[in-house]
Amino acid sequence: MSIAVTGATGQLGRLVIADLLARGVAPDAVAAVVRDSGKAADLAAQGVEVRVADYDAPDSLAGAFTAGDRVLLISGNEVGRRMPQHSAVIDAAAKAGVALLAYTSVLGGPAADFTLADEHRATEELVTASGVPYVLLRNGWYTEVYTANLPAVLEHGVVIGNAGEGRVASAARADYAAAAAVVLATDGHENRAYELSGDTAWSFPEYAAVVAELSGRPVAYQDISGEQRLEILTGVGVPAAFAEVLVDVDNAIARGLLAGTSGDLARLLGRPTTTLRETVTTELRGLGALA
Template sequence: MKLGVTGATGQLGQLVVEQLKKRVASEDVIALVRTPEKAKSLGVEAREFDYAKPELLAAQLDGIDYLLLISGNEIGQRAIQHSNVIEAAKKAGIKWIVYTSLLHAEESSLSLAGEHLATEKALKESGLEYTVLRNGWYSENYTGSIPGSVEAGAFVGSAGDGKISSAARVDYAEAAAVVLSDDSHKGKVYELSGDNAYTLTELAEEISKQTGKTIPYSNMPEAEYSKVLKSIGIPEGFADAIAGWDVGASKNDLYDEGKQLSELIGRPTTPISESVKQVL
């Protein structure tokens, strides 16, 4: 059984390959990446695979049975790109696609939801067997801001008192590997999130506790937060998107208490305190 992983040199993809190698033989894992040279350290076969080059995709899926389709990172292009992969999978005779979607995609106000729903629809209409992993927020989405926040003396955002059920990226990677290596998960839709929710005020308190410094949480209007992000070099469109996602968090779009992630991986998800500790 050959297992293909798209975006295998990305932050999530690399971790998925590591987790798969614990469950299946390395020669049964195929990394599908834009630049195969960058995949050498993964220790598996690597093939060139670019979502934006539909004419080349089917040939690169040859011999693969199960495919993990990790959502692309080009916001605004993803629905088209994912559709390209699904069409290629049909041509190549892929038996099952596992797709990384967004937590509660149907109800979410996050700007990301539309493209994920379009992809889920394309999967339903494809006639292929599929499973949807609706991933919640990665803790790293917030912990990446910790060094700058400590330096600035405050943690800023627009999430208000919204509860965030994040988990470490490795937790989601492990879930993907668990699912892809066991076909009893076919046909299911999983809502995946961390076991313990927190607000950004509580995250700032945890950072303060671990650093011994007072780092308050400063809640800002969306436009003001976007300005701050641009001032530290984040591109305009992406800064606006991040601020918008925080507003979604304020509406509890990133909150879930179903614990399906910890059930899948057979252990508690990584607590935010541990993710903070790792960054510090």
């Protein structure tokens, strides 16, 4: 039996494997399922088994899992293509007779009615119908989704969005990775859904204020209409279809769909989640922009 992590060379996958090893899971009990073995050379050097498979090549998934494996299906990142990809992984896991299939879904599950959640909801249905013991890891937003834009925020002194006073209960990517590692490495999680989010929900005006305080620079939140934001995003080269998804996400935030604070994430971690302030501090320090 191994713990098999798909998308293992991605940002989340690498953190999950690092956390598993830090928890004392033997490297040879961890399998990194990747498209390119070359990108997993560092994992192989640590003793992690590397299995080559591609979400887009169902035949390649036949050898990705073995009977008794605990599998983490990290959702694909290509919106609009994820259903056939996820379906292929789920089918391969079921045929192999895995002991557990954990899936990184979206906060709210069936209640998440925004476009970006559509494929997650459909994947959850496939997972629960597969007959495989499962865990639904309904991840909220990563704080890094926002702090990745800090260079532009600092340059222009503004955070732009169409979320109004909506709040986001985000947590650090590493928090979600650690929760996945807990579920994979410990017992008692079968056939459960966890609503994973940060302990405290924040608004975009509050985010801008934290960035301003920690950077020592003037930063404010500018709320605009969805139409205006769509024009801005496409104007800087974001494909129209994805720009519409981003605008729709902010509309969902305005409706309160990403503000839930169930406490599930902190309970799995056994500690408070990483705060917005902590992540902003870390990112600003890395940019050399901490006041």
